[in-house]
Amino acid sequence: MTIAMTGQISLEQAKSVVEFLESGQQAAADAIIAEIQNPINSELFAEIGKLTRQLHDSLTNFQLDSRLSDLATADIPDAKERLNYVITMTEDAANKTMDAVEAIFPVVDTLAEQVAAVNPSWTKLMNNDLDLKEFKSLCLDIDTLLKNTGKETQHIHSLMTDVLMAQDFQDLTGQVIRKVIELVREVEESLINMLTAFGISAEKVQGKTTPKVGENLVEGPIVNTENRDDVVEDQDDVDDLLSSLGF
Amino acid sequence: MKVLVVDDFSTMRRIVKNLLRDLGFTNISEADDGSTALPMLQGGDFDFVVTDWNMPGMQGIDLLKAIRADASLSHIPVLLITAEAKKEQIVMAAQAGVNGYIVKPFTAATLKTKLDKIFARLA
Numbered sequence: 001m002t003i004a005m006t007g008q009i010s011l012e013q014a015k016s017v018v019e020f021l022e023s024g025q026q027a028a029a030d031a032i033i034a035e036i037q038n039p040i041n042s043e044l045f046a047e048i049g050k051l052t053r054q055l056h057d058s059l060t061n062f063q064l065d066s067r068l069s070d071l072a073t074a075d076i077p078d079a080k081e082r083l084n085y086v087i088t089m090t091e092d093a094a095n096k097t098m099d100a101v102e103a104i105f106p107v108v109d110t111l112a113e114q115v116a117a118v119n120p121s122w123t124k125l126m127n128n129d130l131d132l133k134e135f136k137s138l139c140l141d142i143d144t145l146l147k148n149t150g151k152e153t154q155h156i157h158s159l160m161t162d163v164l165m166a167q168d169f170q171d172l173t174g175q176v177i178r179k180v181i182e183l184v185r186e187v188e189e190s191l192i193n194m195l196t197a198f199g200i201s202a203e204k205v206q207g208k209t210t211p212k213v214g215e216n217l218v219e220g221p222i223v224n225t226e227n228r229d230d231v232v233e234d235q236d237d238v239d240d241l242l243s244s245l246g247f
Numbered sequence: 248m249k250v251l252v253v254d255d256f257s258t259m260r261r262i263v264k265n266l267l268r269d270l271g272f273t274n275i276s277e278a279d280d281g282s283t284a285l286p287m288l289q290g291g292d293f294d295f296v297v298t299d300w301n302m303p304g305m306q307g308i309d310l311l312k313a314i315r316a317d318a319s320l321s322h323i324p325v326l327l328i329t330a331e332a333k334k335e336q337i338v339m340a341a342q343a344g345v346n347g348y349i350v351k352p353f354t355a356a357t358l359k360t361k362l363d364k365i366f367a368r369l370a
Contacts, residue, residue, distance in 0.1 A: 094258040102265065216308050216339070218301045221330040221351070231332045235357055238337055238350050245341050 009036050058197065068190045071183070079183050082176045089169040096166035100159040107152050107159075114145050249274045249291065253284045253298035253310065254328075263297055263328065266355050270362060281305025285313055288320055300329035300336070308340060315344045324365050328353060 013032055020029035121138040124130045130138065213219045225233045232238050250272050254260045260277045267275055276291070278284035282305040284298065296314065300307040307327055314320045324346040332350050340348055346368075347361040 091256075091258055095261075098258070098261050098265070105265075214301075216300075216306055217333055217336050218306065218331060219333065220301060222332045225332065230334055232334060232337065232350060233332075235350055235353065238332075238348050241334060241337050242341060242348060245338065247341060 008040060067186070068194065071187055071190060075183050076187070079180045082180055086173045086176055089173050093166045093169040097163050100162040100166070104156055104159050107156055111149060111152055114141075114148060118142060118145055248272055248294045249276070250295045250297065251276050251278060251284060251287060251291075251293045253278045253281065253296065253302070253307065255279050255299065255302040259299065259328075263358075266358050267297070269355070270359055281307060281310030281313070284310055288314065288323070289317070293323060296323055296325045297328060298325065300327055300331045300340075308336075308343060311340065311343045311345055324369060326361060326365060328358075 013036060017029050017032050020026070020032070118138065118141045121130060121134055121141070125135065125138060222228065222231045225231050232241060250267060252260050252263050252267070252275055254263065254277075257279075260279075264275050264277070272295075276287065276293075278287055280302040281298070284296070285305070287293070288296065296310075298307040298310055305313075307329065311325050311327070314323055314325060325344075326347040326349065327340055327345050328349045328351060330351040337348055346365045349357055349361055
């Protein structure tokens with residue numbers, strides 16, 4: 001704002017003001033002052049008007065993003081809790097599954113051992129090569145094997161049901177993650193709105209940038225391998241790359 | 248053969264341990280990052296290290312470099328099992344002297360193939 005502070009009042013005007021004041025004509029003196037101020041005022045008012053409009057626009061834009069403060073104070077902390085819940089749920093599921101599988105391994109191994117133990121006598125029997133004493137012993141072994149197999153298959157069945165039930169996390173974590181994705185989308189929108197309000201073009205903002213990487217280029221699992229040429233897609237790619245390096 | 252499995256996720260350590268056990272490795276210890284693993288390696292007579300890359304504290308690649316830099320450990324074969332899939336990183340690991348690189352998600356068959364290859368080379 002540039003308002004010339006010189007040349008706004010003439011000598012005559014100044015003299016008139018003094019004369020009016022000396023002769024007690026206050027109103028006339030004020031009128032001259034008002035006349036002098038008029039051009040300054042109109043310029044000042046125009047400037048204030050412009051600033052007011054800008055302020056108004058900025059405030060409107062900020063109001064538009066008042067959702068941002070809710071996001072920051074409520075939704076994002078909530079999302080963190082939700083994502084921690086996902087970690088807990090998936091970890092529990094993995095452990096429940098491995099508990100069951102690790103319990104199944106020895107059962108299956110025991111059955112396999114018992115079958116292997118019976119097998120030589122059984123082969124002899126099939127070849128009509130088994131004497132009575134051996135036959136009696138084989139009958140007892142097979143009796144044990146059948147009883148064990150019956151019992152253990154039930155055991156395995158129940159463990160397999162545990163494995164099945166451990167997969168119920170997928171539904172729950174899926175819902176939670178979907179909600180967090182929606183939140184991320186909303187935050188993205190609000191941030192872009194804010195950037196736009198500050199005069200940064202959203203297109204420029206949305207422009208192609210690569211995600212931040214940590215020390216040693218650490219980035220974690222790559223989910224869009226097909227869109228990138230700086231990453232391998234699978235183990236075969238890894239093996240090809242390593243063999244091209246003389247591995 | 249004494250094996251050290253290094254991963255910050257206990258579930259992944261458990262998976263790798265189960266797979267290794269299936270392949271006949273029974274003497275398996277665990278560490279949750281490089282800085283825990285390194286003193287264990289220096290204190291024990293380990294023959295083989297399976298490590299993740301991305302871990303809080305000391306990363307797998309830095310553990311590998313530390314192993315190669317330590318005269319008493321440098322002979323130990325190191326297998327990386329990691330989700331890190333940038334070509335630059337695979338080259339980095341190769342240059343640091345890794346013996347095998349498996350990218351997650353992986354299969355039991357891949358692990359067996361890589362182990363066979365590593366030990367065939369050393370034999």
